[in-house]
Amino acid sequence: MIPAAFDYIRPASLDEACHVLDDAGEEAKVLAGGQSLLPLLRLRLAYPAALVDLGRLPGLRRVEDRGDHVFIGALTTHDEVLRSPVVRGHVPLVALAAATVADPAVRHRGTFGGSLAHADPAGDLPAVALALDCVFVARSAGGEREIPAAEFFVDYLEPALRPGEVLLGVRVPKLGEGWGFHYEKFHRTAQAWAVVGVAAAVRTVGGSIEEARIGLTNMGPTPVRARAVEAALRGVTPARPNGNGAAGGSRDPLRDACGEAAEGTAPPVDLHARPDYRRHLARVLTYRAVRAAGA
Amino acid sequence: MTEQLDAGLVARQIAESGRLGAPDGGHEVGRARRRKEDARLITGRTTWTDNIQLPGMLYVAFLRSPMAHARITRVDVSAARAQPGVVAAYSGRDVAGEQGSLPCAWPVSEDVVIPDHPPMAVDEVRYVGEAVACVVATDRYRAADALESIEVDYEPLEAVLDMTEALAEGGPKVHETGNQAFTWKFSGGDIEAAFRDAPVVIDRTYVQQRLIPTAMEPRAVVATTDGGAFTLYSATQIPHVLRVMLALTTGIPEHRLRVIAPDVGGGFGSKLQVTAEEVLCLLLTRRLGKPVKWTESRSEGNMTVHHGRDQIQRISVAADRDGRIRGVRVDLLADMGAYLMLVTPGIPILGAFMYNGIYKMDAYDFTCTGVFTTKMPTDAYRGAGRPEATFAIERAVDELAHELNLDPIEVRRRNWITHQEFPYTTIAGLTYDSGNYEAATDRALALFGYDKLRAEQADRRDRRDPVQLGIGVSTYTEMCGLAPSRVLGSLSYGAGGWEHATVRMLPTGKVEVVTGTSPHGQGHETAWSQIVADALGVPFDDVSVLHGDTAIAPRGMDTYGSRSLVVGGVAVLRACEKVRDKARNLAAHLLEAAPGDIEFAAGEFRVRGTSEGRTIQELALAAFAAHDLPEGFEPRLDADATFDPENFSFPHGTHLCAVEVDTETGAVRIRSYVAVDDVGSVVNPLIVEGQVHGGIAQGIAQALFEEAVYDTEGNLLTTTMADYLIPSAADLPEFVTDRTETPATSNPLGVKGVGEAGTIASTPAVVNAIVDALRPYGVRDVAMPCTPERIWRALGGDGAAAGWAGPTEPEGGAR
Known part of the structure; x- marks a missing residue:
């Protein structure tokens, strides 16, 4: 299938991304890998005026051990997540679920944050985020805010992100021993x-x-x-x-x-x-x- | 135990495939050559139709009906014409005068109704996806965008979706003539006598779900003209048949139409067709004077590639108490879809001769009714009629075994044609020339570890294990090598079944082979080279094979129905023999000997008992130079041959499948799969292995995964691969494959064909295994595809059916 025409914007910085998204409002869609969005475009089920590709933003593709939780940057690929020793060691449920996402090709391109922000109830990661009480960290031109997993999945394909907001990553709590x-x-x-x-x-x-x-x-x-x-x-x-x-x-x-x-x-x-x-x-x-x- | 045998087999297969030295005294035939075409096919460094770029090329997109059945009251393409980059936009009415009607070449019966089939709908649409308008633009994005500005008004008519309802009086009609496309009857023996007082009658109804052929390469068409002559590139299996049919359909004279099938990425029958898009692309290039291209999307393809299967099969088997089959009666409803396409009505008829399978019986009776519905037309799909037949008889024989409390293998042994009885003329009138069902079955049982698995099954039943084991048997045969032309004539098919080849020695001693077959993944370039290398004594690498272009290979009947080797390969061999005879005459002349005194071996012609000789390469150069030729000898070493088989060929085999059914979820896991096929003599074991693997996968896909689903309005729901499930390697077990080799006696190569065997055999093996696992629950059938949900419901998970019914007792007299 062939998508309808859209503008393509690839911001170089987070600030630029927030501004671009703020300006574009609801007409824009964030592209963070494209494994879910591109099929919607190709089937003409989505007609965004602009795609804002976050793929080159620095700093969003990382996994960090932050003491009582693990931070997974939104642009970390599924493959990187499931191979990460930090994820495997401290929040293994995330690695177990990421390993079941689609197939190896998709896991190498699709991203952790992209998948969660798509808010597809059939996706494997949202249920994990709920079970672990993850915290979503989002940023807009107005600053950062935290969204608990229990409030993040509003409806079918509808996350609690506002227009102009970018998902930076997810805090996954370590549950401790036992x-x-x-x-x-x-x-x-x-x-x-x-x-x-x-x-x-x-x-x-x-x-x-x-x-x-x-x-x-x-x-x-x-x-x-x-x-x-x-x-x-x-x-x-x-x-x-x-x-x-x-x-x-x-x-x-x-x-x-x-x-x-x-x-x-x-x-x-x-x-x-x-x-x-x-x-x-x-x-x-x-x-x-x-x-x-x-x- | 099975694991050990697996390892042994794998080792043997590796050894076989690594046989790069010349085995058996230098023979190429029989050698596991890697395919010479694979490098370019796998890397994609080749010409697929969609890769073709011509100067000034325009791109075509089709607007397709969202309605299953409706009258078209208005089509307005004017807004589309005003879109940027749009060169032309037409409705069906705009081309009504010149688009003609898509052909059906197989009017199977006197009563067949072949409705007018306009490539673009003019007054009425009859399935979702039927083209109603088209846009031609400077790129495919603009073409797709412009489709959205076409306005079409529809007046909805009632959809016709169910075959049984379609045949009832007074319902909505797909065509004014009604919903019955044809009836076709066939019988042998006294069927009434066979069923009268039969101690056991098994009477079952099976549904062959509708399938969507899914070739790796979508369909694509490029059409161009210089004003007088036309060239059509198409991802087709049938460039030769297509040229003839397009000439008849479009009015373009045959000699001004060249059809090219470049490398084609799979077909499975779906590219054995004359499509609306091919006709319309020719028409558009004729109107616009520019080259045009159309490439379908996968979703478009799911709607509009002709579909496969879709039959309701009622099969009755009459038998004696000892399991001997007295007779088989089949009553078939076959869904044609909305129109009869190239061989649509012939598909169920190809199965008509196969419901008796490998079994002897006194009587057979077959009735088929073709039914129109408001769905995509059906047509050939891997196996074409024979998988359906094999499924029904192999399922029914398992039911018979259960009824009589006999082992399913034992019932088969009591009924099959024994090795000593060949050639054997069946109750369906075919003469099976050769076969050895005992050998293939014994080999399969040994590889499978049958007794051990039966013991495990009993143990799991005793323990009421939530994971039950089932064993499925399929002993199949099929008719391949389509086909003796006289037989096709007697079945009202519109053409013959011969195949053509040309073999040319070039002056430098290299060989060009021109074949009328049209490979789209089968590896003909390799296999034909092996045949030629042996027949002419030239190196394998010195042979090239040309195909798929009517200007280069002007004669042929193309590739489908496992016919290419059995008919086309034999034509190549015959042409080589003619070249050899010519070369022998030339050698005799040059060596001053009588032709009868010339021996040929390893590429050299020698005077018997001397060391005097000429190589075939030397003779090719001598013929080219023409300095010293025999009287009347034309200065070339080449020959044409056409081969028309006397009979079909009959591959057979035994497939055994063990499944584990998780009775808590309904999930099926194939635990082991053994296939022992007898495809006669083998030219290239590696190619045979590949065909068997792919075929089994495709048959398993019908059993477990694939189904085209239309909703109650006639909308196709399975338009993407998220909904229409194609299994990948990750979903399939290791296949254990082996062969017995009982050469065909009907052709000099002894070959039988292997393109469809795996698909034909595997579907019933899998479903038999599932039903076998579930018999303690009183389950005697699960509709295909046997999804986890269907199995769960069959098990009474939803409270609708009974649960565990105890050990596997037969249900008592079936009548």
Whole structure:
């Protein structure tokens, strides 16, 4: 397909980027890799008057260990994220999810911030950002502000960024000792979007779940923080798995708790799944994700 | 155990592919040559149609109908004409007088209805994506922009989407003549007797979902004219057929029309077509006097490349208690889509002779009804009729085995044609010349570790493991080498099935081969070179193969239906034999010996029992110089040959698939896949291996992933590759492949064709495996593609069906 005409602007500095975006208002779209935006342009589903390419901005492509959190610059590619020792060492859930994004070619061009700012509930990273209570750092001509993940995903493809605002990066809190992580992605082909995905962070003490954080991919118009199942998981002592990986004999309280995973979701219908199946998957995959996270 | 065998196979395959020295006394045929065309194809340093740039070239874009069925009440292109860079814009009505009707070359029956098929719709649109107007501009961006300013008014008509409803009285009609395109019947033996009092009858209905052929290279067309003569470049499989059909369709005289298929990036049947865009590009270059180019986008292609499959198959198998098949009855509905394109109605008919598969039976009865719907027309797609037939019979035989509580392999053994019985004339009237189903099956079972997997399956069932194991069998045959011209004639096809070749010795001893086949990824340049190298005793690298340009290769029937080697390769061999005979006469003359005393070996003609001789290269130069030639000998060493096969060829094989089905999610993982194919003698094992791998992948894709979906309004929902899922290597298992070699007796090379075998065999193997895994749950079918959601629903995950039904007991008498 062929996109409609647009202006292309590639600012050299953050200040220039903010000014350009401020001037252009809602007519402009930020280009930060293009793995999601360009298909929309080519299919003529988006008609921006201008693309503001942040690709050459200095300083936005980095990962930093900042003590109690890891800062991931918005233009860091998925591949860089998943290979980063800092990410792997301190916020491994981010690396686990980044490794499932599309395919290697996309992971080398697509960016962490671009993917999050696209606010696609089918993307793998938004659910992770929710589960980990990440903080989004945005800048405009008026200065910087912080947006908690819980407020960032406003609606389908709609982040809390204002026109004229650039996402600088994301603070990913380190959760400390005793936590296990897993991202369970269910998709039909290796490159396909998640039908449903579950990001799980679980802290167990003496075989019981003390705390669980669950983010759901593609279970509504926005990524979902599955609070009901988090509550249900608290204090659960999962049955010991038998040789098959399944709980043998009596009921597994963990499976019962995961029955809450689809509470409060509004899963979409598309060619790959209807809502009841997505709800079922959310329950099964949450169980698997929590298990894989060490429970 | 399987792993060990895998490793052994891989080692053998590597050894085979590394065989760069001349094996077997210097024979090229049989050698795993790397393909000589690959460097340019893989790097893209070649001429794809879209790479062609001509001076003054203009770019075409088509406005396509958003309605499945509507009357066109107004088209206004005037605003588009005013857009910057736009040279012309036309509606269908603007070209109605000269665009003609797209051809159908296969009027299968007396009652066939071939509706008028204007390349651009004039009064009515009948599928989403049908072209209604076009823009010609100085670049493709301006052309695409200008489409948005064309105004079209539609008066909606009811869409016709369901074949059964389409045939009911009183519903909306796709064409005024009604929705039935044709009926076609065929039978052998006494079908009533076969079913009367049959102890077991299996009666099933299977749906062949609609598929979208997805070649790596999208379609592209360039048309140009010097005012008198026309040249059409197209990403086509069929430059020769296209030239004839375009001459008939456009009125451009055949001798003023040159068709060129440059390197073409795959087709799978989708480029076996005379397309609206080809006709319209010729018309536009004729009107405008400038070269024009059109290249489709992937989304445009998903809508408007002809689709494949889309049949509803009712199959009944009558059998005795011991599993012996008495008869097979097939009642087929085949979705034609909105129009009959080049061979649309013939596709299900190509399957008509294959529903009996490899089995002996007393009677067979086949009925097919072609149905019009308001969807993209269907036509050839890899296998074309034969995958559908093979799927139905192989699924039904598995059902029969289950019904009788017999192993599916055992039921097949009790029914298949034994090796001693060849040649064997089937109930469908075809004579299978050769085959050895026992050998291929035994080899496959050994590679697969069948018994061990069955034991694991039993164990998982006993344990009620949430991951169940299923084993699928597919013992297929197919008819290849399209085709004996007399047979095509008897089936009302509009042309013959011969193939042509020219072999030319150049003065310096090099060889040019001109072939009428039109490779689009198959590797003919390599395989034909191997045949020629052996036949003429020249080095492989001294042979070049020319194809795909009607000015260079004027005669041919092109490439489809696994025909190229079986028909075209044999034509090359025959031409070589003629060249050899000429060379022998020249050698005899120069050596002052009788032709009968001249021996030929390793490229040299010698007087028997002496060391006196001439190499074929020396003779080529002598013929060119023409200083001393026999009486009446024309000064050239070249020859033409046309080969028209006496019979089809019948590749066969046994494919075994093991799947793990996650009963909690419905996900299917192919655990192992073994394919033992018998494609007769092999010219290049590496090429055969590639065809088998790609074919299996494509068949698995039908079983698990691909489906063209129209909504209730007739809108195509699967217009992107996010919605129309094509598996990649990451989604597929390692394939374990092997061969048995039972040479075809119907051609001197002993070859059978391999282009479609993998696709034909693999789909039922996978679905049989899935159903086998789920039998304890009472599941006896899952519609294709067997998506996780469909499997979950089949398992009763949504509460609609029963859960675990216990061990795999048959359901009791089926009647």
